[in-house]
Amino acid sequence: DAGVTQSPTHLIKTRGQQVTLRCSPKSGHDTVSWYQQALGQGPQFIFQYYEEEERQRGNFPDRFSGHQFPNYSSELNVNALLLGDSALYLCASRLMSVGTDTQYFGPGTRLTVL
Amino acid sequence: AQKVTQAQTEISVVEKEDVTLDCVYETRDTTYYLFWYKQPPSGELVFLIRRNSFDEQNEISGRYSWNFQKSTSSFNFTITASQVVDSAVYFCALSEAVRSGYSTLTFGKGTMLLVSP
Numbered sequence: 001d002a003g004v005t006q007s008p009t010h011l012i013k014t015r016g017q018q019v020t021l022r023c024s025p026k027s028g029h030d031t032v033s034w035y036q037q038a039l040g041q042g043p044q045f046i047f048q049y050y051e052e053e054e055r056q057r058g059n060f061p062d063r064f065s066g067h068q069f070p071n072y073s074s075e076l077n078v079n080a081l082l083l084g085d086s087a088l089y090l091c092a093s094r095l096m097s098v099g100t101d102t103q104y105f106g107p108g109t110r111l112t113v114l
Numbered sequence: 115a116q117k118v119t120q121a122q123t124e125i126s127v128v129e130k131e132d133v134t135l136d137c138v139y140e141t142r143d144t145t146y147y148l149f150w151y152k153q154p155p156s157g158e159l160v161f162l163i164r165r166n167s168f169d170e171q172n173e174i175s176g177r178y179s180w181n182f183q184k185s186t187s188s189f190n191f192t193i194t195a196s197q198v199v200d201s202a203v204y205f206c207a208l209s210e211a212v213r214s215g216y217s218t219l220t221f222g223k224g225t226m227l228l229v230s231p
Binding site for chain 2: 033035040042043044045048055056058088102103104105107108110
């Protein structure tokens with residue numbers, strides 16, 4: 001039973017560049033959420049995708065966008081990178097069904113913006 | 115708005131000691147879930163337990179136990195006879211809007227547990 005996978009593991013970018021992070025959900029899951037975790041902080045919710053649409057969004061600017069594909073995998077795109085975007089980006093998946101609320105996380109992508 | 119507070123930033127214990135990690139939450143919902151996750155140095159968040167707001171029964175799983183008290187809005191986590199492998203950051207999290215299905219997690223800032231031999 002494959003868990004949540006993310007790629008790449010690490011990424012180094014410079015200010016102003018754009019980045020795309022990828023996530024494949026746990027087998028059987030149809031909902032993907034993205035979280036940003038700054039150093040020493042708890043994860044912060046970015047957005048959630050279900051049926052290829054953004055369903056919920058946290059307090060993040062429009063520079064953060066995403067996509068979900070028919071196979072439930074997802075991408076997180078960040079444009080015009082800022083130094084403050086340096087963080088661990090975590091993808092979580094779950095099954096969209098009330099009562100099955102547990103989200104399972106991937107290993108994360110560590111983004112460094114120079 | 116929902117909020118999770120983990121007042122303990124870092125706890126250091128010696129192996130075999132018992133340790134309790136505190137979690138206090140705020141929510142307006144009557145239906146919600148509470149979670150504990152473990153984050154080892156590798157970075158991946160590992161799910162430990164989920165509790166729904168209607169089930170205040172305490173739970174024990176091996177060396178782990180959880181105490182959910184709605185009256186004090188607390189969901190504390192105890193590790194009995196701690197081991198070096200328990201060293202990690204532990205996060206408490208709250209999930210609201212459960213009825214809609216579009217629930218999201220609000221995390222505390224985490225408690226770093228250091229268990230020395």
